[in-house]
Amino acid sequence: KQEVTQIPAALSVPEGENLVLNCSFTDSAIYNLQWFRQDPGKGLTSLLLIQSSQREQTSGRLNASLDKSSGRSTLYIAASQPGDSATYLCAVRQLQGAQKLVFGQGTRLTINP
């Protein structure tokens, strides 16, 4: 059974720092991995999608990498801002099991002004 783990569970950093969020998964038989952002009490906003054949994807200050063989992904946030404060979730899309997304528990990020 696929398990997705995100470390750390919470992170607090001063504004302007570059930071890395980690995601690991146990079964490498995936279509892709997707990073989401969730603000308190809201739905999920898609940030980046990396296909299993890709190594990284970039969008603005965000860069996501994928090492499928080792079951790891990282989300790099450059020059963090208070508006980046949110919970970040990673999810893998399995080859088996109705194409469902399996989620990690998330990392709650706080950027201090």
Place this chain on the structure above:
Amino acid sequence: DVKVTQSSRYLVKRTGEKVFLECVQDMDHENMFWYRQDPGLGLRLIYFSYDVKMKEKGDIPEGYSVSREKKERFSLILESASTNQTSMYLCASSLWGGYTEAFFGQGTRLTVV
């Protein structure tokens, strides 16, 4: 922009009531999903549909049913609401095939009293 719209942001229902949560997407997506999100448990898949009138059970289908009469609409039904179904419910959609991005609605916070 892809839009996934859930009919209510907040709902309060009584124990034993039949509850309908509605989700509509405007991008002609084949796949639609219902998840629930609870602190410490993360997002868990309740049901999944890949076509009109087609459905598959997710990880926690007990106490729920679904309906997909039209491609754009996917309803989650709580046959007899119980307090342990108090949760955040999230609807998602994607194109058929595992290589595509999933999009989420804004969530429905359901409280059963």
